[in-house]
Amino acid sequence: MTFDLKVEVDRINEIELALTRFNSERALSSVDKNLQTKQVGDCTLLIDPASPGSIYYNRIKGFGKNDLDKTDEILEIYASEQLTPCFDMRPDQLNMEVAQALTGKGFYCAEQLVFLEMQPQVREYESGDINLVKVTGDNVRKFLHLIAESTGMTSDEEIMERKATYFVRPDFHNYIAYIGEDTIGMGSLFIRGEEGYLANDFTFPSHRGKGAQKALIHHRIQTAKEMGLTKLYTDVEFGTASHQNMLKAGFQTVFQNSFWVKVE
8 A cells, every 4th residue: 555654644643633622522531621722833732721640632743843942832831731741743753853852851752652544445354252232322321331440430420421422423433342241342433524543442351362352443444344434544552462453454554653751
């Protein structure tokens, strides 16, 4: 597969930002998210005073050498909200000068995330004993309790009542994987136009190694193909089992971001 790298990076960043905004709206947290975006130079600043400990909702996208002279201005915007941001760095924007500037401000590279893409293609896959069920109005409350369980949150019925409709929208498909009566995993498909994003993959610890993620990946690829989606994207931590599963399913690496956080 050939593609214009810059075009693909821009497209992935656009849909990933849309997914981030959507995630902030549908989050089951006890305090509603308050995600804001602000443009400074080439940078898009994601700011959420309601999530002070989250590098996901408080990150800087697009930072590079063109904005080095705006570093103090950017950091002051977060400091005014008593927040410490994460610099979400694309490889084409990170050079020695930028790395030294971030290090000088007390930031270091803490994590790497790989972004991948594919044109949906149906491949033969045998899921064995795994049964996949789509989340609908009938089982959405059960699904929300599973999310709470997977994240260690306390189930809040009032929050779930308010947020339930987000999980059965036409642009957000969710699936539960079962073996018999046991719930073994979950995964989502976020849709924007003719493109989709695989997200929120989770396998319950006691059922890891049984093929839940592989089944969920292939099912969502097939669903995307049947819906006429032209492109699928996803992101995974570099070198993980999820990374290998996506590659085996036909995804190809586009680029790898690094996340720079403040030294505590």
